[in-house]
Amino acid sequence: MQERVTTALLGALNGARQKGQLKTAAWPTLSLDAPKRPEWGDLASTVAMSLASSEHKAPHDIAQIIVENIPQREQLFDRVEIVRPGFLNLTVKPALWQEVLREIELQGARYGRTAVGAGRRVLVEYVSANPTGPLHVGHGRGAAVGQAVVRLLDAIGYEAVSEYYINDAGRQMKLLGASVYARYQELSGQTIAFPEDGYHGSYITSLAQQLKEELDRVADELTPADLETRCRSLAYQKLLGLIRDDLRSFGIEIQSWFSETSLLESKAIELALEELKTRDLLFQEDGAWWFRASTYGDEKDRVVKKQDGEYTYLASDIAYHHDKLRRGYDLLVDVFGADHHGYIPRMEAVMQAYGHPKDRLHVVLVQLVKLLRDGVEVKMSKRTGEFITMREVLDEVGADAANFYFLMRDSNTHLEFDLELAKQRSADNPVYYVQYAHARICSLWRVASARGIARPAAEGTDLTVLMDPDELGLIKKLSSYPEVVQASALAFEPHRVTYYLQQLAALLHTFYNKHRVLPPELDQENKESASTEVLTSKRTAARLVLMGAVQQVLRNGLNVLGISAPEHM
RNA sequence: GCGCCCGUAGCUCAGUCGGAUAGAGCAUCAGCCUUCUAAGCUGAGGGUCGUUGGUUCGAUUCCAACCGGGCGCACCA
Numbered sequence: 001m002q003e004r005v006t007t008a009l010l011g012a013l014n015g016a017r018q019k020g021q022l023k024t025a026a027w028p029t030l031s032l033d034a035p036k037r038p039e040w041g042d043l044a045s046t047v048a049m050s051l052a053s054s055e056h057k058a059p060h061d062i063a064q065i066i067v068e069n070i071p072q073r074e075q076l077f078d079r080v081e082i083v084r085p086g087f088l089n090l091t092v093k094p095a096l097w098q099e100v101l102r103e104i105e106l107q108g109a110r111y112g113r114t115a116v117g118a119g120r121r122v123l124v125e126y127v128s129a130n131p132t133g134p135l136h137v138g139h140g141r142g143a144a145v146g147q148a149v150v151r152l153l154d155a156i157g158y159e160a161v162s163e164y165y166i167n168d169a170g171r172q173m174k175l176l177g178a179s180v181y182a183r184y185q186e187l188s189g190q191t192i193a194f195p196e197d198g199y200h201g202s203y204i205t206s207l208a209q210q211l212k213e214e215l216d217r218v219a220d221e222l223t224p225a226d227l228e229t230r231c232r233s234l235a236y237q238k239l240l241g242l243i244r245d246d247l248r249s250f251g252i253e254i255q256s257w258f259s260e261t262s263l264l265e266s267k268a269i270e271l272a273l274e275e276l277k278t279r280d281l282l283f284q285e286d287g288a289w290w291f292r293a294s295t296y297g298d299e300k301d302r303v304v305k306k307q308d309g310e311y312t313y314l315a316s317d318i319a320y321h322h323d324k325l326r327r328g329y330d331l332l333v334d335v336f337g338a339d340h341h342g343y344i345p346r347m348e349a350v351m352q353a354y355g356h357p358k359d360r361l362h363v364v365l366v367q368l369v370k371l372l373r374d375g376v377e378v379k380m381s382k383r384t385g386e387f388i389t390m391r392e393v394l395d396e397v398g399a400d401a402a403n404f405y406f407l408m409r410d411s412n413t414h415l416e417f418d419l420e421l422a423k424q425r426s427a428d429n430p431v432y433y434v435q436y437a438h439a440r441i442c443s444l445w446r447v448a449s450a451r452g453i454a455r456p457a458a459e460g461t462d463l464t465v466l467m468d469p470d471e472l473g474l475i476k477k478l479s480s481y482p483e484v485v486q487a488s489a490l491a492f493e494p495h496r497v498t499y500y501l502q503q504l505a506a507l508l509h510t511f512y513n514k515h516r517v518l519p520p521e522l523d524q525e526n527k528e529s530a531s532t533e534v535l536t537s538k539r540t541a542a543r544l545v546l547m548g549a550v551q552q553v554l555r556n557g558l559n560v561l562g563i564s565a566p567e568h569m
Numbered sequence: 570g571c572g573c574c575c576g577u578a579g580c581u582c583a584g585u586c587g588g589a590u591a592g593a594g595c596a597u598c599a600g601c602c603u604u605c606u607a608a609g610c611u612g613a614g615g616g617u618c619g620u621u622g623g624u625u626c627g628a629u630u631c632c633a634a635c636c637g638g639g640c641g642c643a644c645c646a
Contacts, residue, residue: 029586036589046588052626059626085626087589130646172646197645288644299572299642306644313646341573342641367574368639375580409582412574414639416581421595430594432608440606447605499583502593513601513610520604569608 001100001479005043005090006030008076012069013047021065024054034476038469041079041089042097042476048086059086097472098463100479104549105458112485112556117158123324124150126335127247127254128165131240132176133201135390137369138337140250141415143390144406144562145366146335147252148494151560156489158331163256165320168236169264170313175199176239177232181224183208184215184231201387207235246390250399251562263319269311272319273304281353291318296349296358314346321350325360332360333492338367338412364492366411372418397422400563404431407494407561430502434554435566437505440512441551442567448518448544455548456541465542470511474550477504481553485560494561501557508550517543 009030016022028050035044048063055062063082067073073080079091104111126146129139146162153160167173179198183205185191194200211234219227247254263269273289276282281292282304289305291314304315324332332351336343341363348358371378371388378388393402401422408430409415422429445455466472481500488496519535555565 031586033588036592040589044589049588049626084589167646170646286644290644303644308644310644312644316646338574339640344573365574413582414575418581421581429608433594436606436608440609443606451605495583499593506593509609510611512605513607516605518605569606 001092001096001476002032002043002483004096005032005076005092008070008072009045009047009066009088011071012066015069015071016065019069021069022051022055022062024051027051034480035089040083040087041081041091043090043092045088045090046086048082048088052086060084062086063088094467094472095464097475097479098466100475101463101466101545101549102458104478104552105545108552109556109559111552112482112560113155113157114482114486115157116486116490117153117156120157120330121159121161121328122153122331122333123161123163123327123329124153124333124335125163125165125324127243128167129243130167130172131236131243132172132199133239134203135243135246136387137371137390137393137417138366140390140393140402141369141406141411142335142337142366143247143250143252144403145364145411145494147562148407148497148560149333149335149364149489149492151562152485152489152492152494152497153333155485155560161256162254163258164254166240166257166259167313167316168240169260169316173232173236176235177228179204180208180211180231180235181228184212187212188216188219207238210238211235246394249394250390250402258320258323260316260320263316263323268323269315269319272322273315275322276318276353279353291349291353293346293349296345296352298345298349302346317347318350321347321361322354325351325354325356330360331362333362333364335364335366338365341365362492364411367414369406369415369417372416372420374420375418378419393417393419400435401429401431403561403563404434404498407498410493410495431563432569433509434501434505434558435564436569437508438551438554438558438565439567439569440508441547441554444517444544444547451518453518453540453544456544458545458548461541461545462538463542463545465536465539466546468515470507470514471543471546474504474507474511474546477507478549478553481557485557497557497561501554501561504550504554504557508554515543517547 009032010027013022013027017024028047030045030047032043032045035041048066049059051057051062052059060082063086066088067080067082070076070080076093076096077090078093079089081089081091083089107113124146126149127135127139127143129135135143150160150162175195175198178195179200182192182194182198186205187208198204208231211231214234215227215230218230222230244254273282276291281295283290283292283301287307288303290301291304293302294300302314303312304318305311321332334347344363347361347363351358351361396419397405405417405422406415422431448455466475481504484496484500488494515533516535518540519537558565
């Protein structure tokens with residue numbers, strides 16, 4: 001609908017320009033808002049005011065010109081009003097709103113999908129937690145956001161792929177091996193010094209216990225160093241498996257797993273750096289090799305190969321992103337924890353170093369999660385290994401609630417997550433509020449079918465009876481869904497959909513309490529009805545169509561967020 | 570010190586490519602189930618949109634400075 005009206009306004013502007021009534025060469029982007037107050041119409045535009053300066057005319061006069069030039073004005077609008085400074089308030093014909101319901105039914109699960117990203121490929125990298133321990137709550141938020149971004153981009157036509165970058169090389173892995181090895185020795189009655197920066201979490205000890213039998217079998221044949229290496233690879237496999245399981249329980253299937261080690265083995269790092277060298281973006285100083293990141297706006301140059309000949313983490317990451325670029329993606333999205341924000345200029349420099357615009361990469365920052373239990377903060381410490389795992393949260397509140405909570409706020413702001421609140425199956429919990437709206441409609445179908453009322457198709461049902469403000473309000477909300485998805489995807493902000501769904505659910509609940517869809521039971525008919533509304537079979541049919549459309553959009557919206565739409569609650 | 574993010578109702582947060590009387594949930598108070606799921610609905614109270622300036626027809630939104638909070642500034646990952 002917005003699209004249709006925008007087209008009409010554009011037509012008006014162009015028409016006016018042809019007649020010489022307006023001069024501006026490039027129109028500003030036409031934004032149509034649903035005004036706050038019903039008397040301001042269905043949609044409002046501020047074009048006239050934004051054109052005032054370039055046209056050197058009073059906004060009101062410009063609005064007048066636009067109105068006169070709207071093609072097919074009579075067919076589209078019931079009312080077109082110009083208000084004070086120059087607002088253009090449009091009231092769309094109800095018949096056009098009613099059309100929206102047919103469109104939703106026709107498109108079904110596809111309703112809300114658009115083609116703005118058609119033909120473009122995007123790779124979304126998220127979580128990418130080191131396989132040195134279980135996923136914690138912070139990773140959970142990253143996972144929820146990453147998944148939602150993938151689904152949103154898919155919904156606007158991108159070919160979107162998810163990827164997990166496994167840091168399976170380097171120091172952290174060595175520390176993991178050493179930590180497990182130390183615990184293993186402890187279990188075998190020996191005592192050795194625990195590695196300085198080792199992993200202290202209790203999961204390391206239980207990991208050592210799990211692996212003990214297997215290690216005992218080979219302990220005599222292997223040197224301590226080899227045994228430690230064995231610890232590392234076994235622990236790594238175990239932990240990566242756990243991570244996969246956790247993600248799966250969260251409803252997330254990563255399509256591609258990319259190993260850092262594979263970069264070393266394929267010499268990809270050397271090749272990527274070699275390419276930088278030929279572009280004169282690499283230099284040697286103090287016995288180390290540096291990447292000229294400052295050429296592209298980073299605050300300083302960065303070491304990629306240390307004095308001791310080892311590559312830094314950045315070197316792998318350069319090679320990794322080089323690889324992603326070579327795979328031909330039009331857009332790369334990295335979902336980072338906010339503590340890595342300093343890393344962004346570096347990676348943007350990498351994009352440019354390989355001859356791509358820096359916006360080929362988009363980084364989505366996910367701020368920390370402040371976990372609360374009954375309003376009291378649960379402290380987490382990575383160093384001591386005390387943290388709340390994603391598994392615990394999932395077990396406690398369930399995947400849907402966790403997902404919804406993670407996606408309720410702008411990912412770039414701190415999130416408070418109260419476990420008790422998320423667990424409550426009550427009004428306090430917004431997840432159930434939205435799901436309940438869906439389940440309520442499903443219940444309508446069950447009752448209708450029990451009473452022998454068939455579910456009508458939108459086509460062939462007279463929808464003109466849907467004239468009540470509550471009915472039209474619902475339809476207007478439904479009609480804005482595709483726009484919400486599109487804006488949400490382009491901004492990489494899933495929380496917009498979460499908000500939309502809460503608003504839609506609120507309208508549905510209000511409607512449900514105020515109006516009836518199905519006729520009351522026969523023996524109730526003689527009673528003085530609370531509502532004076534006459535519920536004809538025609539009206540029932542139209543409202544069933546409306547309910548079906550609401551259900552469809554709720555389901556589509558929940559689906560794009562990775563949340564289930566239950567039929568019973 | 571430098572950089573990034575945040576500061577909106579008692580609490581948690583939406584809104585902000587500049588628009589008309591700033592929104593929601595929670596919490597508080599008062600109501601609504603013999604009829605389609607009360608995990609719901611209706612109503613009330615609650616605000617100098619951190620502060621001060623600037624830009625303009627118009628600023629919560631843009632700019633500057635300041636105050637407060639978080640994070641980052643490794644030849645760690």
